Amino acid sequence: MASPSPLPKRNSDFLGLKKELPPRRNWLLGAASFLLPLVLWSIVSYVPWLWHPLVHVTDAGEVEMFSEGMDLPRADFDRANTQAVTEGLTPGKGVRVNPVYLPAPHEVARAFYTAFTTPPRLPGEPWLHQSLWHSIKVIASGFLLSSLVGVPLGILCGSFRFFSRLHEPFIEFFRYLPAPAFGALCVAMLGIHDAPKVAIIFIGTFFQQVLVIANTVRKVDPGLIEAAQTLGASRRKLVTRVIIPSSIPEIFTDMRILLGWAWTYLIVAEIIGATSGLTWFINQQARYRNFDNVYAAICLIGFIGLGTDILLAKLGTLIFPWRRRNRGPSFLGSLISRLIKPLKKSISNAGSATAPATVTTPTPTPAAADTPPSA
Amino acid sequence: MNASPLASSTDYRTQDPAVADRFKRLYQRPVILTVDNLRKDFGSNGTTRTVFDNLSFNIHRREFITVIGPSGCGKSTFIRIAAGLDDASGGQILLDGQPVSGPGPDRGMVFQGYTLFPWLTVKRNVMFGLEMRGKDKSTAENEAGLWLDMVGLSKFENSYPHELSGGMKQRVAIARALANEPRVLIMDEPFGALDAQTRAQMQSYLLQIWRKVDVTILFITHDLDEACYLSDRILVLGTNPGRVVEFIENPVPRPRSPAQCTSPEFQALKHRLEELIHPPVEIEEQQLPMVRLTEAGDDVE
Numbered sequence: 001m002a003s004p005s006p007l008p009k010r011n012s013d014f015l016g017l018k019k020e021l022p023p024r025r026n027w028l029l030g031a032a033s034f035l036l037p038l039v040l041w042s043i044v045s046y047v048p049w050l051w052h053p054l055v056h057v058t059d060a061g062e063v064e065m066f067s068e069g070m071d072l073p074r075a076d077f078d079r080a081n082t083q084a085v086t087e088g089l090t091p092g093k094g095v096r097v098n099p100v101y102l103p104a105p106h107e108v109a110r111a112f113y114t115a116f117t118t119p120p121r122l123p124g125e126p127w128l129h130q131s132l133w134h135s136i137k138v139i140a141s142g143f144l145l146s147s148l149v150g151v152p153l154g155i156l157c158g159s160f161r162f163f164s165r166l167h168e169p170f171i172e173f174f175r176y177l178p179a180p181a182f183g184a185l186c187v188a189m190l191g192i193h194d195a196p197k198v199a200i201i202f203i204g205t206f207f208q209q210v211l212v213i214a215n216t217v218r219k220v221d222p223g224l225i226e227a228a229q230t231l232g233a234s235r236r237k238l239v240t241r242v243i244i245p246s247s248i249p250e251i252f253t254d255m256r257i258l259l260g261w262a263w264t265y266l267i268v269a270e271i272i273g274a275t276s277g278l279t280w281f282i283n284q285q286a287r288y289r290n291f292d293n294v295y296a297a298i299c300l301i302g303f304i305g306l307g308t309d310i311l312l313a314k315l316g317t318l319i320f321p322w323r324r325r326n327r328g329p330s331f332l333g334s335l336i337s338r339l340i341k342p343l344k345k346s347i348s349n350a351g352s353a354t355a356p357a358t359v360t361t362p363t364p365t366p367a368a369a370d371t372p373p374s375a
Numbered sequence: 376m377n378a379s380p381l382a383s384s385t386d387y388r389t390q391d392p393a394v395a396d397r398f399k400r401l402y403q404r405p406v407i408l409t410v411d412n413l414r415k416d417f418g419s420n421g422t423t424r425t426v427f428d429n430l431s432f433n434i435h436r437r438e439f440i441t442v443i444g445p446s447g448c449g450k451s452t453f454i455r456i457a458a459g460l461d462d463a464s465g466g467q468i469l470l471d472g473q474p475v476s477g478p479g480p481d482r483g484m485v486f487q488g489y490t491l492f493p494w495l496t497v498k499r500n501v502m503f504g505l506e507m508r509g510k511d512k513s514t515a516e517n518e519a520g521l522w523l524d525m526v527g528l529s530k531f532e533n534s535y536p537h538e539l540s541g542g543m544k545q546r547v548a549i550a551r552a553l554a555n556e557p558r559v560l561i562m563d564e565p566f567g568a569l570d571a572q573t574r575a576q577m578q579s580y581l582l583q584i585w586r587k588v589d590v591t592i593l594f595i596t597h598d599l600d601e602a603c604y605l606s607d608r609i610l611v612l613g614t615n616p617g618r619v620v621e622f623i624e625n626p627v628p629r630p631r632s633p634a635q636c637t638s639p640e641f642q643a644l645k646h647r648l649e650e651l652i653h654p655p656v657e658i659e660e661q662q663l664p665m666v667r668l669t670e671a672g673d674d675v676e
Contacts, residue, residue, distance in 0.1 A: 226460050227490035227548075231504035231555060232480030241503075245494045322493045322535040 038105060045104035052096035061092035071097060103292040108299070111292035128281055132300065135266060135277035138194055142201025143262045150209035151251065157210060158217025159243050168214065171207050179204035179265055183272040192273035200272060204265035209258055216250045217243060249320045256312050263305050385639040387647040390626045398624055401435055401607065407591050408434040408559055412466035415452050426452050427617025430466070432610065434593070439585060441594045441602040444612030445652055450595050451563060457593065458484045458561050470558060480508055483552030485562040489544040491536040497547050498523065498532035504555040522550040525584060542573040546580065553588060562594045566601070575633065578604060582631060599648045603641055604631060611651050620651055
């Protein structure tokens with residue numbers, strides 16, 4: 001027989017079906033998911049013979065139609081140069097470039113910084129951070145207003161057949177009406193400033209919210225409700241003490257997804273009436289053909305969305321301790337938990353019995369499970 | 376099944392004088408639960424199916440009743456009606472002479488699926504019923520502490536249910552139900568999901584608890600050993616339609632211990648239950664149309 005083969009290396013399988021990956025690898029893959037598109041973008045931007053359909057004229061030579069700094073299609077550039085040579089004129093010189101609407105990564109990265117530091121062109125116009133803050137205010141008001149009504153209504157519909165039948169058919173109908181279609185109406189009713197924008201986000205969020213939350217609430221384990229009934233819970237207590245606490249973690253997840261949808265309505269909402277916020281900034285920069293700034297602003301929305309989502313997910317594990325399982329924390333997750341640990345400590349020190357001090361929950365050992373009761 | 380010689384020589388109806396005397400005293404206790412002509416139909420568009428009919432019997436205070444029966448006899452339906460989670464189609468159940476309608480804290484229930492509230496710690500789970508009945512928080516906390524002591528889980532009072540093993544979860548569920556001081560504790564195959572060892576342990580815990588607490592237990596199981604080991608009387612239900620086949624007085628003397636499983640009374644009782652639950656029908660072994668896939672001579676039997 002051959003010498004015993006070395007023990008198979010643990011976690012060597014990258015493509016295990018439905019297998020958890022070790023945290024470090026999870027993290028690396030997460031980073032790679034961002035790197036991959038970035039690498040593609042870089043290749044298209046920096047490898048001169050890939051695409052680059054235009055020529056940026058650096059030296060016009062004696063060609064009449066060229067002027068320094070202009071971009072023109074390669075074929076036109078070549079034709080003009082060949083003609084110039086046959087006519088005995090000095091041909092122009094140029095470098096191959098991508099169209100102005102595809103700036104290179106470093107240009108966008110620079111724009112990310114300069115967009116915040118460059119004052120607006122006209123004195124009355126807002127800075128980027130002011131536009132951003134305006135957008136956040138609009139989305140937050142729309143989403144909060146919607147949640148204020150939508151969450152309780154969703155819980156009622158999910159808990160009681162009566163409310164479900166009374167409200168859901170109409171809401172089901174209304175959610176198919178595209179929110180932007182109400183733009184003109186909202187402006188007519190609410191003026192041209194922020195009110196119609198908030199209304200569009202409300203319309204876009206509210207109807208989905210009621211249905212999604214009602215469905216989540218309907219999924220509450222009926223066994224828990226029956227158990228509570230045999231323990232003497234009244235109907236009202238069943239809602240407040242069983243249905244709501246049992247579905248609140250899922251409702252929280254629903255809200256995260258709905259908040260993502262609200263961001264997509266933001267851009268529509270901001271064009272309605274007087275254009276404002278990030279959309280105004282994006283449109284303005286596109287008009288000046290500062291496409292690097294346009295990309296920077298679009299990426300900004302992505303980062304804010306992703307950032308809030310990760311923060312909320314982390315907040316979820318903090319406020320719903322019974323949901324924690326021993327899963328490897330993500331890099332961002334562990335970073336955030338390190339940041340909020342002191343806060344958490346002060347909460348548990350404040351005497352709340354429901355907040356244990358550690359994130360990872362110890363599982364009882366089998367020996368402990370077999371401890372006989374004290375007679 | 377090979378009937379042991381003990382089972383054939385001892386009748387399950389023969390009782391030791393001490394056991395007979397105990398039953399006499401037991402029947403002098405007040406009746407706590409009366410089931411009177413109970414009927415349940417399941418109906419869907421015109422056609423109704425009767426799950427059980429003419430269910431009538433009495434249960435006395437602090438009796439330990441186990442309910443067994445083949446699947447489809449409606450034992451779970453009966454217990455759900457007793458708990459008030461389902462409505463009867465006819466007849467009624469009286470608790471202390473009062474007709475039962477809807478679930479209430481006077482009938483505690485322990486489910487097979489534990490049904491602990493995952494968002495509450497063990498202690499808060501036990502406090503739930505007490506708070507529902509309007510006890511203030513500190514009283515509820517004290518009482519919950521006592522009940523957790525009784526089931527031996529005070530160390531885990533601040534754990535969440537998902538951190539406990541199955542047996543521990545079910546002990547919490549029992550403590551939670553008992554904390555309400557119910558007149559009747561209804562248990563629906565509570566140990567069905569547990570492994571054999573934990574199950575045996577839970578059975579002895581339950582007997583210890585029952586001895587110490589003023590509670591009548593109505594316990595559903597499909598495990599005949601469990602039914603024999605725990606009960607005072609065994610309610611045997613039949614199918615098509617569901618009915619009381621026999622209400623057997625358990626001849627095994629108390630206090631019980633696992634060693635009694637081999638005693639003649641125990642074997643006789645179990646033998647009788649087997650006859651009732653699985654009537655002796657010849658099950659012919661069906662020959663599967665298999666071709667031989669192993670080499671000749673490579674036999675396992």
